[in-house]
Amino acid sequence: MNRLTVIAGPTAVGKGTVVRWLLAKDPNIQVSVSATTRSPRPGEIHGESYFFVSNEEFDQMVQDGELLEYAVVHGENRYGTPRKPVEEALKAGREVILEIDIQGARQIRQSMPSANLVFIAPPNWEELERRLATRGTETPEQIAIRLETAKQEIAAMEEFDHVVINHEVAQCGQEVLDLIQAS
Numbered sequence: 001m002n003r004l005t006v007i008a009g010p011t012a013v014g015k016g017t018v019v020r021w022l023l024a025k026d027p028n029i030q031v032s033v034s035a036t037t038r039s040p041r042p043g044e045i046h047g048e049s050y051f052f053v054s055n056e057e058f059d060q061m062v063q064d065g066e067l068l069e070y071a072v073v074h075g076e077n078r079y080g081t082p083r084k085p086v087e088e089a090l091k092a093g094r095e096v097i098l099e100i101d102i103q104g105a106r107q108i109r110q111s112m113p114s115a116n117l118v119f120i121a122p123p124n125w126e127e128l129e130r131r132l133a134t135r136g137t138e139t140p141e142q143i144a145i146r147l148e149t150a151k152q153e154i155a156a157m158e159e160f161d162h163v164v165i166n167h168e169v170a171q172c173g174q175e176v177l178d179l180i181q182a183s
């Protein structure tokens, strides 16, 4: 069976762009669609970006053991990985990527010790601040919270099997692809 690959890293480091690059590069790679209690942003599609669920629905998923891992992210909303699609895809021989936060990565480390944990890091702190500011999707308060979370996440980098610096999407994507294909 293929190994699960967890991709984590601070906010705005470009994880989403790297994951899209990987999906375009290798059709055998599949990314897990998470459930979240946060509201959709403009352009986000239910079932593609996330499964947008209510607090009650999320509680039910937890209670029924439907989530492989879950966490409160940025002290705000809950996010979790639906178990069934991941298990089915792995059984079918696909490579599965989870793009989740560090708390989720730690839970996967416990429940699936064979998972490959990859941390995407920014070239430096200033670059991360710049990427977050230019993304323009968060308020100044949200930016401050996300930078605080980012500091904690960067401090936990050594817990990961691999650290890949995102200088530029094709370089970072290729390094992650090599790790996935070598596993």
Ligand code: 5GP
Residues within 6 Å of the ligand: 010, 011, 034, 035, 038, 069, 070, 071, 073, 079, 080, 081, 099, 100, 101, 102, 103, 104, 105
């Ligand atoms: P956003 O709200 O910007 O889409 O995502 C915020 C953060 O939630 C990201 O850092 C992302 O990695 C994390 N996240 C997304 N889905 C999950 C999930 O299923 N589980 C966990 N633990 N974190 C997630």
